[in-house]
Amino acid sequence: MSQRSLTIALFISLAVNLFAIGAMVGGLVIGVRMSEGRERAMRSGPPPIFAAASALPEARQDAYRQALRGEARDVRRSLMRAGEARRQAWSAIADEPFDPAAVRQSLKDAQAIEAQARTRLENRVVDFAGDLSLEERRALAEALSRPPSRHRDGRGGRESRPDRF
Secondary structure, eight states, X not given: OOXXXXXXXHHHHHHHHHHHHHHHHHHHHHHHHHHHHHHHHHOOOSXXXXXXXXXXXXXXXXXXXXXXXXXXXXXXXXXXXXXXXXXXXXXXXXXXXXXXXXXHHHHHHHHHHHXXXXXXXXXXXXXXXXXXXXXXXXXXXXXXXXXXXOEEOSSTTOEEOTTOO
């Protein structure tokens, strides 16, 4: 092989190696950014009904949170029961013989459990609001009726919605 061929081969090898290293580093950077975005989306904060406490004066915030805490334990248990009922319903799709009516009924039962839990929590908020002044009720109403916040994903201000499919 001539000197010129070796030089050309050396530059080609250098270019290929630089390309491979750049691709690996780029892949790592993209992977890290994607995982950071996923973590940010998962840390969305408290549910809106609990976050609404921040709209109240400090003296009322603790009372509001305390009022919801007791109900929240029962609601959490109910939601876990509903989730289990829903999982069992979906699993029943694989049963033989397949009974669509039973699956629908199980899903309907899960929805009813969720609705009852939500109703109890929302009724607790309404009961709490009865002890507030007009100004405090207006602030709470505004906070509760606000649509869920959107999360920025860190890419030039584009917004993402983790609750969408």
